Amino acid sequence: MNVPLLDLKAQYQTIKDQVLEVTEAIYESQYFILGPHVDDLEKKIAEYCRVGHAVGVSSGTDALLLSLMAAGIGPGDRVLTTPYTFFATAGAVWRVGATPVFVDIDETTYNLSPDRLQETVAAMDEATRQTVKAIVPVHLYGQCADMDPILKLAAEHGWVVIEDAAQAIGAEYHGRRAGSMGDYGCFSFFPSKNLGAFGDGGIVTARDPAVYEHLKILRVHGGHAKYYHHYVGGNFRLDALQAAIVAIKLAYLDGWSAARKANAARYRELFAAAGLMDRIHLPVEKESRHIYNQFVIRVDKRRDALKDHLTAQSIGSEVYYPVPLHLQACFAPLGYAAGDFPVAEAAARSTLALPIYPELTEAQQAYVVDTIAAFVNA
Template identity: 40%
Template sequence: MEFIDLKSQYQRLQARIDARIKTVLAHGQFILGPEVRELEQQLAEYCGVRHAIGVANGTDALQLALMALEVGPGDAVLTTAFSFFATAEVIPLVGARPIFVDVQEDSFNLDPAALEQAITVHDATRQGKLKAVIAVDLFGLPADYPRLEAICKKHNLHLIEDAAQSFGGAIGTRKAGSFGDISTTSFFPAKPLGCYGDGGAVFTNSDELATALKSLRVHGKGTDKYDNVRIGLNSRLDTLQAAILLEKLPVLDEERERKQEFLERYNESLQGAFALPRIPDGYVSAIAQYTLRVESGQRSALQNRLRNVGVPTQIYYHRALHRQPALQAYAHKAHCPVSDRLSEQVLSLPIHAYMTNHEQDNVIEALLGRFP
């Protein structure tokens, strides 16, 4: 059983993906070629924003967002304590200070009430100028952007949406990738929309920010790449990866609907046995992961039981960000008990558009201790 089955997806799309790759090999424009521009247009239309800018990876996308918003030394950025390391890593990379905020236990996402409290505490201590908030849409579910956008507007803060795991999700009619001043995504292969290597994108409705981002991704170029008007990065999306994504994007919603069916089957079968993921009314999850919570101290035994019958599992994440050794200089005052608790409880199960009902039944039976 595969945790995420990229091979079956490729077999379905093989003829179209191979044809796209052959076209790129023929025209030879391997960096920022025509497929990149075509993909950027389709991504922007899909998300309902004015601009999509392809970049080298999701981490660069976050760093470029901070750079475009002119976040730097002396600034502070509020962000979730429960996410992948890259979310916080980019903040010191631009010279700013991360401030860790706790999450909601049922959504795994940034807690608006905790964010308000963190802003109040910061205003009393004045450790750096608060400049921005990075919210992460964990496991596919968009964060509570109606409340987060209102808080950021109230306190004059930029809002960055990290939609790496939620691309394809939505709140009402607004797609993930359209929230905040800037949104980012990753095309890492395991993401809801993934390529066959590294890739990412940045989204914005601001013409000014889009111009800055297009410059920053190519060494801060001006009129051409030898006219450098700002300090930037080398972060260009490969044309081959864009070509692959052009064939994956049209099936994204169909794949999400299939994963929704599996999510509902999991929830129906496991109700009462575990704390299960919840999708609020009006929200659409991209279902990047199916993550349940188990009692502290029981996770290893459960993982071993599943492993013994061939069921792969993953833990996202073993350690909250304010507990990471590399971030201890910024975390001495962080108080994020929910994030700490989740790091001991979360367990992600196989869920992808190409699994079978029989495979899922085996996972459920093993979880409930009924596997033959």
């Protein structure tokens, strides 16, 4: 049996007619950059995320970059964030000239640990603390970070909070949607995301109308009106084609998220029935709405061998992320070393993502678990 990590072709078949209809209309209009389709998506995403405003952008990475620029973060500034996430989180901080300051993660959710965050800040001298300008928590794998203590700490120091919600559209924390709690919310429409485009795309959410207006100006090279520039922005515009496709998918998103959650529940049943719960550690649902962008298990021994075994049996899996950010070669100037963030490093050694997409069948899930059981019990 073949079980891919993600099956976008199966999803496409359910929306194909709508996609072809809207893309044909865009081809006829020859209106490809920004425009009414982007405006429509921005309104729908803002409503979905329960936040006042949204600005469509060229990618999730550019959503982070644009937010940092809008917040005025640059050389000499420090930004607190996690070492266990996709590279773009810290890469965007570096690109604006600021310094990422890494904080270890929670061992059950893999999100930024508020306790470690407090310790990191407490260990800073006053001069260093004054250079901190923002916190970038990541809502990893589809579950929100523990935001209340993060927001409280930021408010105490006057720091900006930029939510990296690239994997978490629709996830909730104490009834609040990802992207609605911080000053900025950054989302990715990369095709593999729960809400994916047919190419790159992203969006920034904001609660403050003034921030929203500033984001729109920076999105088009800082020009307002056209050819008149009070700021240096960038080309962060969202294509109309991508916006139209994402808007179609948005109508299905809650159903797809429910299917992912149901698949997660079925995995729990199957792993329990196979007697594997003491050897395979399953995701913890700590916050109020986990949308399972990934279903990540922890295997304390022989993770890589298990991945190879799954591949040999035609089962897709993925390691997110094999090298924590503080150990990436490009961040060597920061002076971090192996052992500095033991929880993140342990996660990098032991975690493995299994297929969780909405179209996954019961038979496919049973095959995945049976294959893992055969490996573990060998």
